[in-house]
Amino acid sequence: MAEKENINVKEEEKNSLAHEHKHELEKKEDIKDKVEQKDEKKDAKKEVSKEKPKIKKEFAVVRAPSVHMSKRHGMYICSFIKGKSVDKAISELDDVIILKRAIPFKGEIPHRKGNIMSGRYPVAAAKIFIPMLKNLKGAILFNGMDITKSKISSAYANFAPRPQRRGGMKGKRAYITIEAREVKK
Secondary structure (H helix, E strand, O other): OHHHHHHHHHHHHHHHHHHHHHHHHHHHHHHHHHHHHHHHHHHHHHHHHHHOOOOOOOEEEEEEEEEOOOHHHHHHHHHHHOOOOHHHHHHHHHHHHOOOOOEEOOOOOOEOOOOOOEEEOOHHHHHHHHHHHHHHHHHHHHOOOOOOOEEEEEEEEEEOOOOEOHHHOEOOOEEEEEEEEEOOO
16 A cells, blocks of 8 residues: 555656646746747837938038137138138148148238238148048938038138146147038039
8 A cells, every 4th residue: 555655656756747847848948938939029120220211411520629820821822722622631641741832821920922912821730631521422322422522611710628737837728520412503
């Protein structure tokens, strides 16, 4: 009789283990189903995000918040490049660096060769402007604008917070903003 009870206990244990095993399998299957559903949702979101059309912007902007440059030099370079295409502005600033082209300045400044009255060669400031213009060109392409139709619509220089120097002097700093827009012909 003890043997029958042992057999019954063993069978009950097997049944309970099988029952528990079924529950574990069901839990695992439920977890797999949930993971698959989440993956399907992610795939659906990815598909939706891929289908979004890229919005074309009307302008591209580049800012230099605090560059080591005279505000006055920045002002005259900004007025010099305004209304030109980005590539033309870069090539003309390259000419300024090699002292082939002067930038028109106002005031008691000597006359220069060419079609201008008086001018200077702000080489250091021109070297700061060229990378900014290259960044502007990249922004134009990124925004989906046509590079051949884009012109520099506004460019200006303002004072930036100036650092204190020895003897109470203030260092020179300028805040430069350049904006390009597509011109309709």
